[in-house]
Amino acid sequence: MTRYLNLYFTRIGFSVLTALVGVLFALPLVWFIFAPFNPRAEMGLAIPDPFSLSNFETVFGNRFALRGLWNSLVQSVGGVILVGAGATLASYALSRSPIPGKNVITYILLLFSSVVSGSAAMVPIFLIVNGIGLIDTQIAVILVFAGGLLPTAMFILRDFIDSIPKSYEESAMVAGASPVQAFFDVALPVIRPGIVVVVVWAFVNIWGSFLIPFILLRSSEKMPAAVAIYSFYSEAGTPIVTLLAAYSLLYSLPVIILYLFVSWKFGFRFFGGIKA
Amino acid sequence: MASIRFDRVTKKFGEFTAVSDLDLEMGDGEFICLLGPSGCGKTTTLRMIAGLETPTSGRVHIGERDVTFMHPKDRRISMVFQDYALYPHMNLADNIAYPLKVRGESETKRHARAREVADVLKIGHLLERMPSQISGGQQQRTSLARALVYPSDVYLFDEPLSNLDAKLRLEARGFLNHLQRDMGMTAVYVTHDQAEAMALATRIAVMDAGKVVQYAPPLEVYRRPATTFVANFVGNPPMNLLPVEAMVADGNVQLKAEGLSAAPLPVSRAAARALDGNTKLTLGVRPEHLTIARGGEENTISGALFANENMGPETLVTLERDDAARFTARIFTDESLALRGTVKLGFASEHVHLFDPGGTRLPMDHESA
Ligand SMILES: Nc1ncnc2c1ncn2[C@@H]1O[C@H](COP(=O)(O)OP(=O)(O)O)[C@@H](O)[C@H]1O
Ligand SMILES: [Mg+2]
Numbered sequence: 001m002t003r004y005l006n007l008y009f010t011r012i013g014f015s016v017l018t019a020l021v022g023v024l025f026a027l028p029l030v031w032f033i034f035a036p037f038n039p040r041a042e043m044g045l046a047i048p049d050p051f052s053l054s055n056f057e058t059v060f061g062n063r064f065a066l067r068g069l070w071n072s073l074v075q076s077v078g079g080v081i082l083v084g085a086g087a088t089l090a091s092y093a094l095s096r097s098p099i100p101g102k103n104v105i106t107y108i109l110l111l112f113s114s115v116v117s118g119s120a121a122m123v124p125i126f127l128i129v130n131g132i133g134l135i136d137t138q139i140a141v142i143l144v145f146a147g148g149l150l151p152t153a154m155f156i157l158r159d160f161i162d163s164i165p166k167s168y169e170e171s172a173m174v175a176g177a178s179p180v181q182a183f184f185d186v187a188l189p190v191i192r193p194g195i196v197v198v199v200v201w202a203f204v205n206i207w208g209s210f211l212i213p214f215i216l217l218r219s220s221e222k223m224p225a226a227v228a229i230y231s232f233y234s235e236a237g238t239p240i241v242t243l244l245a246a247y248s249l250l251y252s253l254p255v256i257i258l259y260l261f262v263s264w265k266f267g268f269r270f271f272g273g274i275k276a
Numbered sequence: 277m278a279s280i281r282f283d284r285v286t287k288k289f290g291e292f293t294a295v296s297d298l299d300l301e302m303g304d305g306e307f308i309c310l311l312g313p314s315g316c317g318k319t320t321t322l323r324m325i326a327g328l329e330t331p332t333s334g335r336v337h338i339g340e341r342d343v344t345f346m347h348p349k350d351r352r353i354s355m356v357f358q359d360y361a362l363y364p365h366m367n368l369a370d371n372i373a374y375p376l377k378v379r380g381e382s383e384t385k386r387h388a389r390a391r392e393v394a395d396v397l398k399i400g401h402l403l404e405r406m407p408s409q410i411s412g413g414q415q416q417r418t419s420l421a422r423a424l425v426y427p428s429d430v431y432l433f434d435e436p437l438s439n440l441d442a443k444l445r446l447e448a449r450g451f452l453n454h455l456q457r458d459m460g461m462t463a464v465y466v467t468h469d470q471a472e473a474m475a476l477a478t479r480i481a482v483m484d485a486g487k488v489v490q491y492a493p494p495l496e497v498y499r500r501p502a503t504t505f506v507a508n509f510v511g512n513p514p515m516n517l518l519p520v521e522a523m524v525a526d527g528n529v530q531l532k533a534e535g536l537s538a539a540p541l542p543v544s545r546a547a548a549r550a551l552d553g554n555t556k557l558t559l560g561v562r563p564e565h566l567t568i569a570r571g572g573e574e575n576t577i578s579g580a581l582f583a584n585e586n587m588g589p590e591t592l593v594t595l596e597r598d599d600a601a602r603f604t605a606r607i608f609t610d611e612s613l614a615l616r617g618t619v620k621l622g623f624a625s626e627h628v629h630l631f632d633p634g635g636t637r638l639p640m641d642h643e644s645a
Contacts (some may be wrong), residue, residue: 167361170328173348174355174432175375175422185374189365 068228113151160194278339285334560629566605573622
């Protein structure tokens with residue numbers, strides 16, 4: 001009997017604790033949803049009264065901030081296309097071809113990438129980009145992002161492709177397909193869930209980055225949203241909470257939409273070979 | 277249809293030799309089985325015909341064409357893979373019709389043809405399904421349909437039945453046999469199941485460690501296994517092999533072993549010369565050639581009853597001698613059920629196989645050649 005009582009109280013205690021932790025994490029999210037619609041929003045949580053879109057009106061009046069969102073989109077889409085295409089082709093080659101030492105190549109690249117995309121390499125990257133004469137161009141930002149993200153993307157995708165039986169492409173080739181046909185007809189559709197994962201991951205990474213565009217770009221009309229968001233801080237560095245809240249919501253929408261779209265269309269699932 | 281020829285083909289993976297100095301001719305319209313234990317190089321051999329592996333040295337011919345370095349797509353072959361390799365994103369119709377799509381056939385034509393083949397294989401009602409929505413047996417037939425949907429010179433099979441359960445396997449085996457009789461296709465079929473090889477092959481190539489140890493029609497492999505390896509691999513249960521002392525005199529061999537009473541055996545003259553005096557030989561007798569001794573048998577062998585397994589039509593009686601060597605008999609009469617203690621089994625001299633110390637079979641006198 002006491003055993004059951006004990007168990008009861010343990011369960012109740014556990015539930016209360018998890019509920020508290022949940023609320024702790026939910027509070028900022030609730031603020032995040034309410035504050036943009038509250039013309040008198042502060043750091044504290046409050047139900048908007050009156051419910052208004054005036055914050056958004058002000059934000060939409062800020063050309064620099066709106067351009068920032070567009071720039072973020074350009075940089076993210078550009079980077080994602082490079083990372084997606086590059087990682088797919090490279091990891092397919094690494095997985096399928098008998099290149100000697102291909103494991104070493106992958107690991108060395110992975111090691112370098114954590115250095116390259118880190119802030120430690122900012123000075124040499126700046127010097128290189130400056131040397132090529134690409135400072136203050138979107139291309140420079142896209143290339144640096146792609147270079148930093150590619151190795152990890154290749155690593156993830158290669159693991160995925162390794163788990164797909166070679167017999168798919170082999171059976172296609174025996175049936176009369178050229179290697180290119182076998183890749184596009186058979187391998188690519190099977191790899192696609194892996195590519196989707198990598199693309200989402202790369203998009204979110206670039207979308208949220210501040211340092212690289214901040215250093216490589218000069219003109220304010222090329223800055224992405226992560227930089228532009230600072231236009232909602234006063235000269236003294238204090239945030240204008242109302243506008244910041246509205247802009248943050250706009251800033252996070254593309255990522256949320258991407259997640260929803262992908263999980264609706266592809267479901268983030270992995271499928272490998274068929275087992276009998 | 278075309279013949280296949282291996283010309284001194286060796287395949288190495290790094291330092292490891294998977295196929296060693298292979299010379300093999302497969303005739304037009306033959307159904308060749310590559311039989312051997314796992315890892316002996318069967319799949320590698322098959323993949324060299326398909327062009328999925330390139331020989332380290334030597335040449336492969338299909339018909340008159342030297343295909344050694346030819347891309348798989350140009351070889352005019354079909355292949356059924358062990359894991360079926362059905363494309364998970366295509367329905368069965370598109371899976372089966374894929375080879376026709378690559379050949380640029382129109383969609384109506386290739387779907388009509390896919391339906392034709394699928395109907396023969398009794399999967400016509402499943403054409404809209406995806407591969408993950410059908411059973412293992414149906415997947416197997418789909419992969420077979422994809423191989424049959426276009427005419428090929430050579431059909432290749434890599435253990436196509438090994439993922440099926442026992443009952444389906446028998447059914448599929450019968451169908452393949454029927455297909456071969458119907459189409460007269462040239463086929464190379466890899467298996468580690470000796471029963472499949474016996475049932476399907478016009479000739480069996482028994483492989484061991486990258487080499488072909490015997491290449492002959494199934495009955496020949498069964499009746500005159502070239503080595504103890506083949507004897508042990510073909511037959512279910514496999515041939516009993518016992519070490520014996522042999523004394524040769526006047527072209528006859530006298531065998532001696534614990535529990536064995538053997539009549540002098542005539543051995544061909546050449547073999548007798550090779551034997552030369554006392555030698556340790558291996559005696560081989562198939563389980564189905566042993567009977568319960570009633571007196572009057574040419575040869576008998578006895579041991580303590582170890583196991584007595586009733587299979588329905590027959591009983592597997594296993595005896596154990598003092599030196600722990602065991603041998604098994606397939607007994608087709610009910611008296612086996614009453615056996616107790618020490619049992620004596622008899623066998624005729626014509627069913628005796630002798631192998632020299634190296635494991636090579638000695639030709640017997642009653643055999644030609
Ligand atoms: N791609 C490969 N790389 C290295 N070793 C291999 C490769 N393919 C096969 N082998 C080796 O070659 C030997 C023969 O393989 P395989 O032809 O697949 O045997 P089987 O089909 O008779 O079971 C095995 O020992 C296997 O480990
Ligand atoms: Mg194999």
